[in-house]
Amino acid sequence: MIPGNEPSFRESVDLMFNHAVALMDLPPGLEEKIRVCNATYTVRFGVRLRGQIHTFTGYRSVHSEHMEPVKGGIRYAEAVNQDEVEALAALMTYKCALVEAPFGGSKGGLRIDPRQYDEHELEQITRRFAYELAKRDLIDPAQNVPAPDMGTGEREMAWIADQYARMNTTDINARACVTGKPLNAGGISGRVEATGRGVQYALREFFRDTRDVEKAGLTGKLDGKRVIVQGLGNVGYHAAKFLSEEDGARITGIIERDGALFNPHGLDVEAVHQWLVKHGGVSGFPDATHSAEGGAVLEEECDILIPAALEGVINLGNAARIKAPLIIEAANGPVTAGADEILRDKGTVIIPDMYANAGGVTVSYFEWVKNLSHIRFGRMQRRQEEARHQLVIDELERFSADTGIGWTLSPDFKQKYLRGADELELVRSGLDDTMRIAYQSMREVWHDRADVLDLRTAAYLVSIDKVAKSYRAKGL
Numbered sequence: 093m094i095p096g097n098e099p100s101f102r103e104s105v106d107l108m109f110n111h112a113v114a115l116m117d118l119p120p121g122l123e124e125k126i127r128v129c130n131a132t133y134t135v136r137f138g139v140r141l142r143g144q145i146h147t148f149t150g151y152r153s154v155h156s157e158h159m160e161p162v163k164g165g166i167r168y169a170e171a172v173n174q175d176e177v178e179a180l181a182a183l184m185t186y187k188c189a190l191v192e193a194p195f196g197g198s199k200g201g202l203r204i205d206p207r208q209y210d211e212h213e214l215e216q217i218t219r220r221f222a223y224e225l226a227k228r229d230l231i232d233p234a235q236n237v238p239a240p241d242m243g244t245g246e247r248e249m250a251w252i253a254d255q256y257a258r259m260n261t262t263d264i265n266a267r268a269c270v271t272g273k274p275l276n277a278g279g280i281s282g283r284v285e286a287t288g289r290g291v292q293y294a295l296r297e298f299f300r301d302t303r304d305v306e307k308a309g310l311t312g313k314l315d316g317k318r319v320i321v322q323g324l325g326n327v328g329y330h331a332a333k334f335l336s337e338e339d340g341a342r343i344t345g346i347i348e349r350d351g352a353l354f355n356p357h358g359l360d361v362e363a364v365h366q367w368l369v370k371h372g373g374v375s376g377f378p379d380a381t382h383s384a385e386g387g388a389v390l391e392e393e394c395d396i397l398i399p400a401a402l403e404g405v406i407n408l409g410n411a412a413r414i415k416a417p418l419i420i421e422a423a424n425g426p427v428t429a430g431a432d433e434i435l436r437d438k439g440t441v442i443i444p445d446m447y448a449n450a451g452g453v454t455v456s457y458f459e460w461v462k463n464l465s466h467i468r469f470g471r472m473q474r475r476q477e478e479a480r481h482q483l484v485i486d487e488l489e490r491f492s493a494d495t496g497i498g499w500t501l502s503p504d505f506k507q508k509y510l511r512g513a514d515e516l517e518l519v520r521s522g523l524d525d526t527m528r529i530a531y532q533s534m535r536e537v538w539h540d541r542a543d544v545l546d547l548r549t550a551a552y553l554v555s556i557d558k559v560a561k562s563y564r565a566k567g568l
């Protein structure tokens with residue numbers, strides 16, 4: 093994906109790291125210790141399918157073990173390679189540090205086109221891959237906890253969890269060996285939507301500070317903003333859906349594998365999603381113009397560009413032509429180091445991946461805690477909270493009747509106030525809080541330091557400082 097004249101994805105991440113670390117005062121040697129990837133395990137395994145042995149290549153990379161377990165998804169894609177997995181593992185380290193999820197960074201990948209296999213075949217392949225990783229402690233609730241990524245989802249996580257449980261029959265915490273599981277297999281409400289929801293919360297926090305909005309040359313709130321989304325997978329779909337349905341943003345463009353849809357009045361994201369599921373592509377969707385040259389739509393006029401698919405889509409080849417004043421990186425590494433520089437010089441504001449897509453791992457953290465505590469969030473407090481609220485309502489109504497002021501509470505207020513929070517509400521609240529606090533920590537550095545010109549550098553400074561502190565606490 094990244095053009096040949098540019099550094100690889102991992103080199104790109106390292107360049108951005110180096111750019112930030114040059115502004116810090118780390119003890120000699122620690123900088124390199126943080127930057128390098130600790131280990132990458134490559135596995136080649138055979139699975140008998142359709143009467144023949146097929147050999148697959150998979151990776152699990154551990155970037156930093158300053159905190160354990162290490163955390164990060166498993167990607168299924170044909171383009172998976174060691175360089176990519178290591179870059180993604182490094183991003184996981186910085187991401188977890190930035191949002192204070194108590195994990196080191198890791199990532200896995202299997203070189204496979206999942207669309208070429210049926211469900212039963214995928215299960216056999218996934219179980220075998222999980223077996224290879226689990227027997228080396230590269231899946232383990234205390235050491236390494238995978239999650240979904242591109243090409244994987246709840247189904248694969250359920251197979252992995254079950255495979256681990258079969259291999260560790262007396263491990264009471266077996267379910268915490270992987271996150272992103274379906275609800276009925278130890279998952280948590282709100283994990284599927286989490287990364288897209290996090291993008292929404294990130295943009296809301298961005299628009300809370302007019303100084304930031306002005307830096308991007310924009311005005312006002314999210315309402316009415318023109319948004320182009322690249323990739324309507326799990327992340328892009330949820331981000332676009334929530335932004336349009338809840339914040340009044342207008343999704344003017346959606347770019348997919350088979351081209352792009354464009355409608356200046358705004359696309360119905362749910363309808364496009366349904367169309368995509370049914371037809372396998374966006375072409376033919378009514379109420380929009382379709383252009384086969386999807387990449388060109390990245391360069392269209394809009395207020396916010398959301399790359400939510402692959403790495404390297406904004407590169408030296410197109411960066412100068414990108415018109416969006418604000419880019420939020422819902423994908424990992426969508427902007428190459430070279431493009432990052434061009435955009436920074438142009439004044440484009442980029443909300444960086446390690447922050448923008450951290451919603452996924454944040455809710456993964458909640459799921460892991462839920463699995464270790466063996467209880468659903470809210471189970472103990474919900475009714476007690478409702479009962480206490482009922483006391484207040486009863487008292488207010490008694491007061492109103494006793495004093496004869498004839499004051500009544502609106503039924504809508506009563507209903508909202510009386511309802512105790514369920515797991516989904518608690519998860520969203522925890523995610524919102526996490527995204528706000530992490531953004532504020534970046535914003536502070538961005539505004540306060542004259543030598544920090546962009547949010548990405550600010551994000552690196554905050555996260556590297558946290559990683560460095562935990563290394564120091566370990567005596568390194």
Ligand code: GLU
Pocket residue numbers: 163164165166237238239240241242271424449450452453454456
């Ligand atoms: N694959 C996701 C990411 O890149 C989620 C990782 C996780 O939940 O551990 O952040």
